Amino acid sequence: MTALRSIDVSKVFEDGFTALSGINLSVEPGEFVTLLGPSGCGKTTLLKIFAGFYAPTTGRIEQNGADVTNAPPEKRDTAMCFQSYALFPHLSVAENVEFGPKQNKVPKDDRVKRVNELLRQVDLEANRDKLPNKLSGGQQQRVALTRALAMRPSVVLFDEPLSNLDAKLREQVRREIRSLQREFGFTAIYVTHDQSEALAMSDRVVVMNGGKVEQIGDPEEVYQRPETAFVADFIGSANLLPFERVDDHTVDTPLGRFTVDDPPVADSRFLCWRPEAADYGVSEGENVVASDISERAYQGAYTDVHIAVPGAPDQRLHWPGSASSMSDRVTFRLPPDRIRFVRGELG
Amino acid sequence: MTWRRTLLIVALLTPGLGVILVMIGSVFYVAVMQSFGYYNLVGEDSFSLEHWQKVLDSKQFSRALSYSAYIAVVAAIGSVILAYPIAIWLRRPFRGSLVISALLKAPLFVPGLVASFLFLNVIAFHGIVNQLLMWIGATDAPIRLQNDRGAWGVVFLQLWKNLPFALLLLTGAVQSISDEVLDAARDLGAGSFDRFRKVIAPLTVQAMQASLIIIFIGAAGDFAFQVTAGPTNVQSMAQYMVFLKDSFGRWNQAAVVGVSLMGLALFGSLVLAVLARVVLRGGARW
Amino acid sequence: MVSLADSPTATAPKKRLRTGGTLNRILMVLLLTVVTIWLVVPFTMAVLWSLVDPETGWNYPDLLPPSLTVLRWVEVWTTTALPQAIANSYMLAPTVAVVTLLLASPTAYCFARYDFPGKGLAQVATLLPLVVPGFVLAIFFSSLIFSLGIYSRFLSILMAHCVLFLPYAIRIMTVSFGQVRQDLIDAARDLGASPFAVFRAAYMPALLPGILASLIIVFIQSIEEFAIAFIVGAPNFTTIPSILYSYLGYNFIRPNAAVVSLILVVPNVLLMLGLERLLKSANPAQMGGKG
Numbered sequence: 035m036t037a038l039r040s041i042d043v044s045k046v047f048e049d050g051f052t053a054l055s056g057i058n059l060s061v062e063p064g065e066f067v068t069l070l071g072p073s074g075c076g077k078t079t080l081l082k083i084f085a086g087f088y089a090p091t092t093g094r095i096e097q098n099g100a101d102v103t104n105a106p107p108e109k110r111d112t113a114m115c116f117q118s119y120a121l122f123p124h125l126s127v128a129e130n131v132e133f134g135p136k137q138n139k140v141p142k143d144d145r146v147k148r149v150n151e152l153l154r155q156v157d158l159e160a161n162r163d164k165l166p167n168k169l170s171g172g173q174q175q176r177v178a179l180t181r182a183l184a185m186r187p188s189v190v191l192f193d194e195p196l197s198n199l200d201a202k203l204r205e206q207v208r209r210e211i212r213s214l215q216r217e218f219g220f221t222a223i224y225v226t227h228d229q230s231e232a233l234a235m236s237d238r239v240v241v242m243n244g245g246k247v248e249q250i251g252d253p254e255e256v257y258q259r260p261e262t263a264f265v266a267d268f269i270g271s272a273n274l275l276p277f278e279r280v281d282d283h284t285v286d287t288p289l290g291r292f293t294v295d296d297p298p299v300a301d302s303r304f305l306c307w308r309p310e311a312a313d314y315g316v317s318e319g320e321n322v323v324a325s326d327i328s329e330r331a332y333q334g335a336y337t338d339v340h341i342a343v344p345g346a347p348d349q350r351l352h353w354p355g356s357a358s359s360m361s362d363r364v365t366f367r368l369p370p371d372r373i374r375f376v377r378g379e380l381g
Numbered sequence: 382m383t384w385r386r387t388l389l390i391v392a393l394l395t396p397g398l399g400v401i402l403v404m405i406g407s408v409f410y411v412a413v414m415q416s417f418g419y420y421n422l423v424g425e426d427s428f429s430l431e432h433w434q435k436v437l438d439s440k441q442f443s444r445a446l447s448y449s450a451y452i453a454v455v456a457a458i459g460s461v462i463l464a465y466p467i468a469i470w471l472r473r474p475f476r477g478s479l480v481i482s483a484l485l486k487a488p489l490f491v492p493g494l495v496a497s498f499l500f501l502n503v504i505a506f507h508g509i510v511n512q513l514l515m516w517i518g519a520t521d522a523p524i525r526l527q528n529d530r531g532a533w534g535v536v537f538l539q540l541w542k543n544l545p546f547a548l549l550l551l552t553g554a555v556q557s558i559s560d561e562v563l564d565a566a567r568d569l570g571a572g573s574f575d576r577f578r579k580v581i582a583p584l585t586v587q588a589m590q591a592s593l594i595i596i597f598i599g600a601a602g603d604f605a606f607q608v609t610a611g612p613t614n615v616q617s618m619a620q621y622m623v624f625l626k627d628s629f630g631r632w633n634q635a636a637v638v639g640v641s642l643m644g645l646a647l648f649g650s651l652v653l654a655v656l657a658r659v660v661l662r663g664g665a666r667w
Numbered sequence: 668m669v670s671l672a673d674s675p676t677a678t679a680p681k682k683r684l685r686t687g688g689t690l691n692r693i694l695m696v697l698l699l700t701v702v703t704i705w706l707v708v709p710f711t712m713a714v715l716w717s718l719v720d721p722e723t724g725w726n727y728p729d730l731l732p733p734s735l736t737v738l739r740w741v742e743v744w745t746t747t748a749l750p751q752a753i754a755n756s757y758m759l760a761p762t763v764a765v766v767t768l769l770l771a772s773p774t775a776y777c778f779a780r781y782d783f784p785g786k787g788l789a790q791v792a793t794l795l796p797l798v799v800p801g802f803v804l805a806i807f808f809s810s811l812i813f814s815l816g817i818y819s820r821f822l823s824i825l826m827a828h829c830v831l832f833l834p835y836a837i838r839i840m841t842v843s844f845g846q847v848r849q850d851l852i853d854a855a856r857d858l859g860a861s862p863f864a865v866f867r868a869a870y871m872p873a874l875l876p877g878i879l880a881s882l883i884i885v886f887i888q889s890i891e892e893f894a895i896a897f898i899v900g901a902p903n904f905t906t907i908p909s910i911l912y913s914y915l916g917y918n919f920i921r922p923n924a925a926v927v928s929l930i931l932v933v934p935n936v937l938l939m940l941g942l943e944r945l946l947k948s949a950n951p952a953q954m955g956g957k958g
Contacts, residue, residue: 087564107567114568120561124583133579137570185569390783397774397837398793404808404830405795411814412807420814470694477695483943484702490939492891494911495928499709502716502921509708541705595797602800605893609915619802623898626806636810639803646800 035099037063037221038084038112038189043093045079045245053079054245057093063188066215066222068232071242072268077225080242081191084223086110098188108137113182114191117198119174121166127177128153128162134185152180156214172203179211183218190215192224196231208235229269233257241265248378262378266306273349274304274380283370288345293320295370302375310336310352312366321373324365325349332356339364412643415636432633441621442638449601449618450645452532456539456600457593457653463540464547464592468555469581482552486545493542497609500538501527527610534610539600547592554588555581582661590657594650601646618642717925743926752905753930759821759906760889763828764882767836770829771881775840779847793838796831801894804831809899820904827895832885839884843877876945883942887935907931 038061045054054076061067069077082088083095086107094103102110113134121130128149135145153159156176166174175195182190195211196204212235215222226232232239233253241248241256241264249261257269266272277285282297287305298305316322328342336352341364343349351366414420418429436442467485471478488496504510504527511523527534558581566580582589607617616624618638626635718735719725721742725732743749778790796804804827812823851869860868893908900906911931914924 085564085568087567107564108570108572112568114565116561116565118559118561120559120565122562122566122580122584133566133571134569137575181565181569387783390777390781393773393777393781394789395773396770397772397833398789400770401793401795401830401833404826405799405804407811408799408804408807411811412803415807415810420810475691481695481698481702484706485698487706490887490935491932492893492908492935494893494908494915495932498911498915498924498928499713501915502712502925503709509712598798598800602802604802605912608912619800622802622806632810635806639806642800642803646798650798 035063036060036096037065037098038223039096040080040083040090041094041096043080043083043090043095045076045083045088046091052245054083054090057247059240059247059250061189061221061223063221064219066212066224066235066237068224068226068236068239069242070226070229070232070239070269071248072227075242076245077227077242078193081114081193081223081225084189085112085114085191111187112189112191113185113187114193115175115178115182115195117194119166119178119198121174121177121181123166126163126165127158127169130166130177131181131184134181138185148184148186152184156180156210171199172207175199175207176210179214183214183220187220189221189223192222192226194225194227196226196228204231211235233269241268243268259374260306260376263304263306263376263380264378266304266374266376267380271309271350273307273309273351274376275306275346275349276303277305277375288343289323289325289349292368292373293370294373294375296374298375301377303378304376304380306374306376307368307372309338309350311372312351312368314351314353314364314366316367317365319367321368321370322365323368324363327362327364409643412636412639415633416640418633421632432637436634436637436641441616442641445616445618445621445638446641446645448532448615449603449642450649452535452539452603452607452617453597453601453645453649454653455536456543457597457650459536459540460543460547460596461551461589461592463544464551465577467548468551469577471552472555472558473560482548485548488541489545489549491542493605494609496538496542497606500534500541501610504534528613530612530614532612532615535603535606535612538606538610539596539603542606543596543600546596550588550592551585554585558584578661586658586661589661590654593653593657597650597653598646601649602642618645713925713928715925716922717929719922721922739922740926743923747910747923748905749907749910749927749930752907752910755821755904756890756906759824759828760886763825763832763889764885766825767829767832767885768840768878768881771833771836771840775837776844778837778841779844790841794834797834801831802898805894805898808895812899820900823899824896824904824906827899828889828892831892831895832888835884835888836881839877839881840874843874846877847873879945880942883938883945887938890935891931 040057040059043054043057044052046052057076057080059067059080069080071077079088083090086102086105086109090103094101096102097111107114122133125133131149131152132145135148140148150159153162156179158173158176158180161169161173166177169177175198178195179190192211196207199207208231211222224232224235233256236253238250238252239256240250243264249256249265251259256265260266260269260272263274266274275287275289277287277292277298279285279298280291283294285292285294285298285305292305294305312323317324325341325343327339329340330353331338333352336354337356338350339353340348340350351364353364411420416432418432419426471482491499502508511520514520514524515522562584563576563580566576571579602619603617604619604623607620611617611620619642622635622638622642625631625638715732715735716725717739718737719732719739720734720736721738723733774793778786808827809823812826817823847870852865855865855868890906891908892906893912896904896906897909897912900909907927907930911924911927914920914927
């Protein structure tokens with residue numbers, strides 16, 4: 035049985051803005067699913083529909099097989115972690131955590147025990163009587179998560195929970211969230227626009243754009259085998275080339291003729307390869323490209339090299355060595371198994 | 382802090398804060414001293430409790446005191462109770478919300494006497510309200526609404542004038558609560574009443590206290606509404622004070638009433654403010 | 668304290684404007700009905716009463732006056748002390764507005780730009796005039812000026828009004844001085860501006876809306892103020908509210924009261940609308956920078 039499911043959900047706001055159209059998504063119990071996309075892609079709207087804050091314009095929401103489309107948030111077995119944490123500023127840490135169980139009429143003894151246990155687990159015992167504004171951002175984030183967990187929800191919904199933290203802290207909290215999720219076994223739906231966060235945390239990533247789902251897959255799938263130009267471009271960086279099909283395993287591009295493993299299909303629009311996919315210095319055999327370098331930028335672990343080929347702007351590759359060891363020309367080979375074909379338009 | 386800086390700050394504060402303190406202080410001083418028999422316009426100054434005794438013994442005074450307290454409590458609590466739902470409704474802007482809030486706040490800018498007059502026209506013996514009541518058959522003869530014994534006219538005027546004020550303060554406070562905090566409360570299982578009781582009310586308690594205090598003080602010291610629309614069988618404190626001063630120049634007794642009125646204003650507003658906090662925050666932490 | 672304009676409700680671009688659902692529409696209609704009763708009916712009746720023809724009157728059961736005329740206006744104007752009262756009020760109020768602004772500005776400057784021990788207490792203390800009941804203030808202020816031997820009614824009311832309305836002016840000007848940006852002051856000085864030029868470049872743009880708001884608000888309050896004008900001014904110095912009171916009190920003349928009410932309230936409403944405009948219009952000092 036699926037933990038949470040959206041069936042053909044769409045959302046049109048009253049001002050006519052279509053935020054979502056035709057969203058079908060099933061989330062398994064205990065799964066960690068990320069909704070990834072740029073701002074305005076509808077990911078937060080979908081999350082709020084799962085939480086019950088918005089009613090979908092069409093379609094249904096099911097939780098554990100039961101239709102909850104019209105259940106208000108206060109009646110749903112979901113708990114949300116808000117972007118701004120949304121802690122009650124007039125209540126102490128412990129009172130914030132106790133709020134949900136109190137609303138759900140959990141007996142006092144149970145409630146206190148539950149709150150104490152949780153606060154110990156997330157290492158907030160010392161701060162239990164402080165008001166939220168006395169805590170650091172990371173601590174506030176932890177209180178928000180604890181408050182959601184105190185509901186013992188089967189699904190926890192995260193709305194860009196790390197966006198207000200600095201980079202170092204972000205990574206630490208990210209690991210904490212993931213380990214708590216494994217420990218408690220709740221189902222997580224996690225909204226973010228940060229692709230590295232999505233790749234690092236998720237069991238599955240749902241890439242969204244313009245109110246539609248572009249691709250659903252595990253992190254490796256969406257990175258290594260993007261299906262659309264948008265996904266290829268949004269996750270990591272990608273080189274996209276127009277192509278002409280010669281036969282099932284041969285295509286012509288501005289960079290030359292390539293042999294490929296997976297054949298292009300009818301709606302394939304671009305050939306796609308990742309900047310780090312190239313074998314450098316190989317100058318013999320099939321799929322070899324030699325080109326002038328137009329620009330280079332030293333990045334520490336690699337050098338970002340742009341090559342200039344007529345008809346193929348913005349092609350770049352990651353040269354593993356340092357910038358000074360390079361000449362003005364680069365030769366590399368694209369392995370046939372690392373070439374993909376994607377559909378869709380360039381963003 | 383250097384003495385030059387201190388001097389500068391004192392010099393800057395003198396024309397504003399200084400003038401306020403001196404003036405309000407001396408008015409207060411004169412009132413208190415006059416109530417004890419000093420600062421007489423005619424006759425000798427001497428300390429005496431006679432004026433207090435006379436006033437406190439009079440039935441008129443105790444009636445005026447309880448009447449003013451009653452009006453003030455009803456005005457303060459009534460305005461806040463009516464203003465809260467409207468403030469919450471106007472929290473998020475929607476089409477027409479600005480117009481509505483502007484219209485609701487309009488009475489703020491209508492002087493008290495004009496408000497009385499407008500109101501008197503509407504509820505006059507042959508006024509529009511009575512005509513309407515007779516037309517729909519609710520009553521056979523016009524009802525006496527002006528200067529009624531239950532002081533409903535005064536209460537209505539107080540609410541008319543003070544509701545916008547409470548609305549102004551409460552709208553600001555309610556709007557400063559973030560959407561996410563209210564969403565969080567919903568998500569954690571709080572229905573609309575619980576959201577009000579456990580989140581909105583505690584977070585707006587200061588604005589509510591400010592409304593209660595200011596409205597209470599204004600209504601307790603009311604003169605204009607009472608004189609024009611109030612019951613004739615009882616006087617408000619301010620009315621009684623003016624009456625004492627005007628009839629035979631009983632300044633000392635007027636001073637007693639004035640000091641009592643200040644006492645009522647201070648005491649009553651503090652009680653309301655504390656009460657609001659205790660009720661809304663459960664008295665637990667604050 | 669009261670902020671006069673609605674605090675701007677910031678809505679993030681993500682959130683969408685809530686437009687009327689059915690419930691909202693019903694509430695709107697309901698409220699508009701209430702507001703009609705609340706405002707339109709009373710004001711219409713006041714206008715009608717001020718135009719009642721004394722010949723025919725307006726008697727039960729006529730729903731509207733049988734004939735309308737401006738005779739009342741002419742009569743009130745020519746036979747009562749109204750012109751004098753208007754002159755008094757409109758001489759007093761601007762003077763009060765200017766003097767109050769001048770008295771308030773140093774204190775406001777101090778609150779906005781200096782920190783000192785007891786500042787919070789001092790700011791609360793400026794609210795004192797608002798919490799003393801008006802008639803108590805009026806009566807014992809008149810008692811005080813008798814003992815001090817001040818006999819000019821104009822001067823007495825001027826003094827009392829200034830104190831009474833200082834809290835508004837101080838509050839507004841404190842906010843305004845707080846909006847003066849230090850980087851602009853520094854930049855002006857860095858560019859070699861004289862103190863006057865610094866004032867014009869850095870202070871004036873931020874202060875101007877506050878100065879106007881303070882003048883208008885104190886002006887309106889002074890025109891409307893009844894307790895002090897009545898107690899201290901009576902019987903020689905009449906203002907518009909005192910005249911209105913005389914028609915409302917023991918000898919109730921409805922059409923005259925209607926005329927005076929309108930004379931009192933209409934200019935104030937117009938001024939308030941102007942003020943609203945003023946506060947809404949973009950304030951150049953608030954733009955850019957951290958804002």
